[in-house]
Amino acid sequence: MPREEPSGLAARQEALVRALVEGAPLPDGFDAHRVGTTARALARKRYGDAARLWPELLAHRDAYVAWAADHPTRGTWQDVWDFARAHRDSLDAPARAALAVREALWRYGDAPRPRRLPTLRLYPRGVVVAAFGRARLLGRR
Amino acid sequence: MTLQTTTGPTVGIGWRPEIAEFVAGLPGLAFTEVIAESLHHPDPELLALRDRGVRVVPHGVKLSLGGAEEVDPARVAHLARGAALVAAPLVSEHVAFVRAGGLEAGHLLPVPRSRAALAALTRNIALTTAELDVPLAVEPIAALFDWPDDEYTEGEFLTELLDRTGALLLLDVANVYANARNRGQDPVKVLESFPLERVAYCHVAGGMEGDGLYHDTHTDPVPSEVLALVGEAEERLSPEGRLGYLLERDGGYPPGHVLAAELDAIADAARLERITRRAA
Structure with a gap:
């Protein structure tokens, strides 16, 4: 087992994940276009997972993708429920x-x-x- | 640990509930893969394949081997149980992290190719293989971006990682293509820089162009460039000790004849038997 402690790595990884799923500022040195493209692909993928579970969300694709961009996933089951509760009046x-x-x-x-x-x-x-x-x-x- | 195989490489396809019937109907199928996390509720149709002698590889997506935090022992135990359940010849996971600081990324994210990440991966792979009775193969992912912290090329990083851990390589040909294209590199040169003697099996998948980048979507057809790279890979890999090429499809499932044509195209590119009809 290596003795080196992955010092700093945990904080670096957390900052990147926050930028991707919470819309937090991107840490220095990353390509903003490429990380942004990844974040959008991730939100679209989450919509795909959600729509498989709740096909009734089909008409709310854009709203879901926008919502997912700053709501980190709590699992698809919880996500679709949270989304629907937050958008109760516009569904x-x-x-x-x-x-x-x-x-x-x-x-x-x-x-x-x-x-x-x-x-x-x-x-x-x-x-x-x-x-x-x-x-x-x-x-x- | 090395991989024991009884036959040479063949073509396989990832088992998913949506295409279970198509997969079960493939006369020449010798190996498949199942998402390891789905083995909490194993599908009877998958277990029927196992009973037919098809080799089933649990493919984990949520272990976060590249995370700075230690792998979750419960997830490792589940992977080991899944391997026993399907009588797996090996299991596979990714050179990636999927969560940090208690937040799920919902996606496989690239690790920095740094000494710190190498240490984290080495520790997590050791913690994982300690609980497994079968070899572990790790898959380098497709990523749209790199870290500013990178100290190694991808080939150097993987070679060092496999040397330190004894893990095998799951070579995703489409990921090599995607990364090389998005970084402006020659995919064949990148392929040659990988520790190819450690390959346990290969992935092949489709993708599409978008925002000026190539996206490895697993929901689009396999492009001809990826098929060509399958041919290049096959020329450079050992004829024994690996399972072959596995098509990954994760949504937008086309009709069976379209999937069959893709499997045939992969077999032809690798100069292997087609699995869509019974051997003569």
Whole structure:
């Protein structure tokens, strides 16, 4: 095992990650265009992961990519939920319904925790009833 | 540790749930790869491939071997369990870091090619291989940028790293192409500077041009330049002791016949048997 301690490396790596995922200032000596391109590619990749989990987000691609640029990932499961909660009022109908179903079935938190008791959630177009791990949307006509 | 193989190199494809049916239907398939972190919930279709004698390589993406912090023992243990579960001939990870200061980058990031990073990688690889019963191959990544701290060329850095750790090399031909192109280097010269005698297997993937740079996307077709570099690599690699060329596709999955044509193009470029039909 080497004796040399990776001194300074931890701080250097953290500064770079903060620049990439939090929009923090880029440490000296890096190519701003190339690191910026990497950050955008990363945000697009996160949108791809999110859309696989929540296809209902399809119409919110640009908003998601912009949001991801300064919200470091907490895992895709948590990210899509955080995004949807932060944009509750501007989501389109399919995304709002998906959020309502998610909130009826799961408790908000770092790890997926199903709700144990039957729940009822109102959303602009109707109501979600959830029980025993299944949800049903009852829409208003 | 060296890699024990019973056959010469062949062409394989990375197993993903979205293309499981296509992969299972490949008559000549001898090896595949699975994202190691997905082995928390192993797919029965993947285990069926293992039972058919297909060699399955767990490919980790979140260990952060190049991180300044020590690798997480729970992640290492999971990698070792995954290797046992699929009866893997080896496992692979990246010469990269994915988190720092408690923040996930969500991406494989390049390490500085510095003495400090070499020390961190050496320690983390030693901590990892200590828990593994099979060899570890490490993959140099494609990166759009370099660190101002670089003290070594990529070839020097890898040679030193593999000398210190005894790890094998997962040579991603598309990454060599991407980095050489984005740095304005000759990809064949870069390839020749790598410790090619340590290659356990190779990756091949597609990419696209954007913002004046080549992006190794894994969601686009494999360009002819990468196929040409496969031919160059095959001429320089040992005929034995490695698994072959594995196509990585991570999204934008095309119809099966398009994937089959890509696998055939890789086989032709490497002058190997096509795996899309039964051997004569």
